[in-house]
Amino acid sequence: MSRKTKEAVQGVIYILPSFVLILIFCIVPIFMSGFFSFTDYNIMNAPEFVGLDNYKKMFQDSYVRDAAKNTLLYVVMTVPVQTLLALTLAAFLAEKMRNKTGGFLRSVMFIPVIASAVTAGTIWRIILNTDGGFLNNILNFFHISSVNWLGSTQTSLLSICIVAVWKNVGYFLVIYYAGIMGIQKELYEAAKVDGATSIQQFTKITLPILKPITYLVVTLGIIWSFQVFDLAYLMTGGGPGHSSVTLVMGIYNAAFKQYKMGYACAMAMFLLIMIIIINVIEDLFFKEKREAK
């Protein structure tokens, strides 16, 4: 065997285990999902081809419509808030607190990131309890009347959004902080010589340089929001009514509560297409930036 062939064989052997697993558990399932989405399938009987029925049904289903609406609202409520908050906190940390105290504050803000959504949801469900919950106690202390956070259709989704922001900010903060630390100091010194104020420095130097990071933070934020399940399942279970159901909850219920695998796959394909579209838009933004350079 020549050296080249030997090397090629070795290479294939090294990647084979991962390739087989990715093929079986990621690539094949995508096509299966696509196929099942055109069928009526309850796992027990063979899948029965129904054409576009699942998709037609899906767009008329009030549950799916509410889930899509909630997911969109969830994106609108969480992504801007967590992005702005992470950026502001990171900017202050990088500007004034490049020391141990700053490091400690960053570590503390990362703690919600490492907790599972289940742990976070469990704690917050109790904190947000209407009668005697910690948050309402604080509100009462300031003579504000108790809010039925999780039990009212007005606030159930909002409550989940607040907890999601609380949990995500630390993550995006770390990404922003690394980005700001990577900016050359000379840029700021030159700006200072020219008499730029710190706000001008921030808007004219920091923000433009951080643009690719902002795209990343926003795209990730949107993609995570589309996939939200754990928090909503734990805190409200989708209720009251349909007020906090999400797309993934719809998939879960259809597949594992009602055993409508085909219908659930149609919803999953819808989710996949949404995520691909977001990724493509992000890519286009990046390309534009690269060409501008």
Added chain:
Amino acid sequence: MNEKKQKWTVFSILGLLLLILFAAICIAPFIYMAIMSFTKSTTLMLHMKDINFTDFTNFQYVLGKSGFIRALINSIIVVFCSCLFNCIIASMAAYGFTKKKFPGREVIFRIYLLTLMIPGQVTMIPVFIMMNKAGLTNTYFALIVIILNAFGVFLIRQFMDSVPDELLEAAKVDGCPEYRIFIQIVIPLIKPVLISLVVFTFVTSWNDFLWPLVSTSDSSMYTLTVALSLLKTQYQTNYGLIMAGATVSFLFPFVMYVFLQKQFVEGIALSGIKG
């Protein structure tokens, strides 16, 4: 010296207040959780007399009576195996992709990267159907095998460049067999990135909820997240017990975070910067 002194304006004091306030909001729920887990009261009102930090009744009860201990052991087994399994398979693949030339190498790697875009919720149903038909639901295998994804390969591949080709060549010339080159030279050199991958895998696997929820129906196979999510239906308003369960589930990642902070932030933060 004077130049280095930072100016504290009203603006920056507001910033500092915001930082401290947010840090407090980040940590407060966990402190509340820890305190609640030591109370016997079933009301939400905290009275100092109800709090007894030497009383581990809630923990004993949760771990003993509710099958929580079984879930804890399951989680430990699943997490340990997924970390090991992910590290071995991902470093093999990363080594193959960077140090071995074979036809189709670039294309296959592009495919790996594309799979990173696909959310688990989309592949979950067909994977469940396959596992179900193969009789593999309610097994450790089902819980572990799902953890591998292309992210580990991608992460280690970036680090492989720091392994010098000359070193591998020299070993080969000396007649060192291929498997020993990989195990004795490559693996020790990529140790730092393997730690990041372990941390990342640990957190993903420990915190995973949807897949264990779907793939286990037998309560003896539940993982911690599933068991914790069920406590609220089991114990209703016994908040002390529920919080004890939450504390147990949070303790492991938290202790690891305290010791491996840098790797945590790297391992987890990097997961977003892919593709």
